[in-house]
Amino acid sequence: MFFKVQGMVCWVIKKAVSCYIESAYKTGGNLRNLKGDEVQMYKGKILTAGLALVLAAALGGCGNGSNSSDSASNSPAAKGNSASGSEDTSAVTFKYFSFGAPKKQILGSETTIGKELQTQTGVDWNIEYLVGDGDTKAGVMIASGDYPDIIDSSGQMAKLMDAGAFIPLDDLIEKYGPNIKRVYGPYFDKFRQKDGKIYFFPYGANIGYVSEPNFQTGFYIQRSVLKEFNYPKITTLDEYFDLIKQYKEKHPQVDGKDTIGFATFAGEQGSFFTLQNPAMHLAGYPNDGSTMVDMKTHEAKLVAGSEYQKRWIGKLNEANAEGLVDPESFTMNRDQYLAKLTSGRVLGYFSYSWQVGDATNNLKKAGNDDKRYVALPIVFDKGIKDQYIDPPGFVNNYGVGITVKAKDPVRIIKYFDNLLKEENQILVQWGIKDQSYTVDEKGRFTYANDEQRQIHEDPEKSMKFGFDYFNYSWPRYGNNSVLQDGNAYGPGNQPEVASYGYTDGDKQLLAAYGVKTFSGLFSNPDERPWSPAWSIALEQGSPEQMFITKADDLQRTHLPTMILDTPANFSKNWDDYMNQFNKLDKKTYEDFITKAVQDRVAGKW
Amino acid sequence: MEKPVYSVNSDPQVKSPGMNKTNLFFSRLIQQRTLAFMCLPFVIWAFVFKYLPIWGWTMAFQNYKPARSFSEQEWAGLKHFRILFEDSTFYRVLRNTLVMSTIQLILGFVTAITLALLLNELKNIIFKRVVQTVSYLPHFISWVVASSIVLTVLSPDGIINLLLTKLHLLDKPELWMGKGNYFWGILAGTQVWKDVGWNTIIYLAAITSIDPSQYEAAEIDGASRFQRMLNITLPGLKPVIIILLIMNLGNILESGFEPQYLLGNGMNLEYSENLDIFVLKYGLGMGSFSLGTAAGIFKTVVSFIFLFSANHIAKRMGESRLF
């Protein structure tokens, strides 16, 4: 109703302005017949009219405005039956909007991969990425209904689904999607929506399983520390801090500045989990968000306020008293953190690998292997099986879908199906044989030379070839998939490729620990059919959301202070924290997550 | 500077007692039609661009979802206001907001006016221009960059700690950003540093409109530099100062978002978190529209109270006022 009023007012304004201008022109024409006061008066009018002209010129845009996607006639049903005959490969360009990580706006056919796919299907894509805030963009897109043909939702899926932005795909898949069924078939139940229909394709449908060879995350330690003590095998948190302490005593200064024992990155807003999560990893759980889920009972227990947390924070408190913890861990921003890690002063730190990419690159480029770090599978006690590597999971809350404004859903679903053919999946990951990869005599895919490797790894070349645009946010095999011939789906997971860039230091270190790849240091992940629990969505204003927001704040304010205080006060501080924590409605949250986990285990995603 | 304000009734032209107010109004309006025409397009503009979108306030009372038409929206009553006002942290957040914007208001005014007065006393025109240009440079630095600089300067091995320990004012480096009670001071300092130059522009412009003959007269009377500053320049700035003050009082709940967000951390959370951050934190997904609107309405109400009171006080004190 209000939309209508606004629309009407807009119409009235357009009319009024045009009248205004007309009259202004008229008075302008008669100006020479007027005299004195009248001239003054009309001059005023003309001026206002001139201003109105500015307004009007702008409003004139109304006619040729932006309604490029003509809506009404586009119901999928209307188009559905038109194209069942012979393959239609006439040239057409669709619009693709991605809420994911931004890249340069491009026409798919400008890339090698996009061009090849266009040759096969006749379909080209105008690919646009979100620049700026996703919530804002999604809000206005939904409110106006101006959707492109397909959308890669990233974090905006809930909103888009709720808005009915996507069309159900079941019939289309049934009719045109043999490859879709082959790839996604086993997973359909995991991403059917509440009405039992499929609306979008997530990106994690693994076919077979191969793990990532160079997995690194968790408790990093400087390699010089390991070298100094002749590569000891350390598994527990106590051993970890012990080693750091010994090294720091031997080398109190680095390049004239004090050595820093241990740092982490828990200051910046939204990075607090870096202080919260170690407790669950140390206890042998993978990253399941704020909770740890029991393998047998599937009960979710909060990390916050647990004995594990007490032990972890207590250890940091102890280490801080020995001068091992950098207090800036709780105040610095990303730039400062990375600067510290590259300074060579820090002996150990906890981070997820994606938080420290720039520093890792920098150190590798600097060429001093001793100053680089390696992450080790540290746990509380010997005998706990580390679970740093994420279990094979299925992330079902984002993906790519066809919108209600799509001009030709049939062409699109056929394009998707064609894309899922094994040869095209090889195309989007490995590229073109002998151009961007080689098959050796044993049938293994690898890079024959630097030139081929560059096509994948050099940002510019990779963009030009199209990997950046086509290897992820489309219907695809999951990252850990294995091709029919036994090669890894993703080049990064092919051991031959992974070990290509190892330095002498890397090789020495791996040899010392008797493993072939960095992942070899870690235990394999156990099967957790609910994984990852962090993808369980909370509703705005719900008690669960209220609880977790408050619980996070409580941790953010209390834990750092507790760590930096003297150990004598620790138990008092902890009790104080627990007192406040227990006032919150912890049970509702745990029950909610437990229920969601149990539903997932039962196959209800 | 003040002019008499003509009210309709006191207008000397009005003689005929039989004429009622409405007629009088219209007859005067017709007389002043050029003026009326000069502002009419803009009144329409404001109506369209500023007033029409207020229908959006209904969102505060709904669980607003952009895809639904107005009649399909789910009404939520005062739910979103309750999330705001019933939350135990809301009052702390409100306190932070008020304190931070008050400090910003006072400090912003005092520093900018002082700097403008001092700049005005510089005798070398070239130097004066250079200082002014340089002093407003930080305004063009984004908060992301500015906050990084602040964090570096205040870090345990930053320059401030280095100086203070060298001077033996501190035994060991202080973790400035980790102490909540320093936060307001740090923030205020940063804001002054970033915007003081920019804020002087308006006062420098206002100083130009002060009649130079006043200075000459004062000089003949033997007034010192300081006296001239206090008795001529400052009073000359008064109307601008008061108008700006009234306008800024209306923004008392706008304490900014970026600096608090970027400089804030868990350890100073109790002092750094303001209303905007609170709304961001609790407004998940779709809820952000409704909760944000509710907070917006609350802000508007408070703004109006401050705005009208300040204007009224200015009027009572016979100062220049906003409307």
Add this chain to the structure above:
Amino acid sequence: MQASKTSRLRNSSPGDRVFDICNVIFMVCLMIVTMYPFVNMIAVSFNDANDAVRGGIYLWPRMWTLNNYKYIFGESDIYHATLISLLRTVTGTAVSVFCTAMLAFTVSRQEFVLRKFVTLFFVITMYFSGGLIPGYLLIRNLGLTDSFWVYIVPGVIGVFNMIIIRSFIEGLPEGILESARIDGAGEFTTFIRVVLPLTIPAMATVSLFVAVGQWNSWFDVFLYNSSNINLSTLQYELMKILQTTNTSATAGAVEAYQSAENAVRVTPTSLRATMTIIASVPILMVYPFLQRYFVQGMTVGGVKG
């Protein structure tokens, strides 16, 4: 200028001289503090990106390079975007300042019967907003999306600026407007011929505010014109470049074991510095040009005579 020259001749009491010296010293300190971030940005922008991750760059680059600039200027889209930025800054400022001044003139007239209503009608708009979505739908319904005019029309009046100009006009000596009217000038002529020239310092100030706002704004591009590259502005393109690198930084983990020579050539930190310089230098050049109108000072009396 005249005034300050004479005062230098006449006043040379010791107290004055101490004051002057202190003042100059204070100004120099102020300049050092306010200059620093810019000098730092310049240093970082000319420093190797990968090396800059180590931090510790203050006044001078450690590993000199032009790569950051090459990277940004290598994006072909930014040239057209710069043109659009210039165009919107010039047009937007001219339109907004003229319209705002005209409105300010009408509400500065004490005898104007609609004065209070119009002032209040505008002033309160500073303190409320219908919110993002209603605003967007309005612009869309008016057909302003995907058009250049969306940069101009919604900003026709700046209320804050209107108040500034109004208080300047009110501060004009009373006789001036009267004498214009006695000369038989209509309201509009008075505005153009008398008021505009007399309020140049205010106009310069307001122009600066509007121009800086226009030059720096990117949110309207993001909201209304994001898919039309022909209407993109410099700030928005720079944002795009920055966000694209941000991604590769987080994806960096995957690349960590790639060969060293492929390590990212630009980082968000170095790009942000370079962007700051590229985006702010043009607008900074506007300032000295406008500055003479309010630093040097214009004497109202002088114009009068």
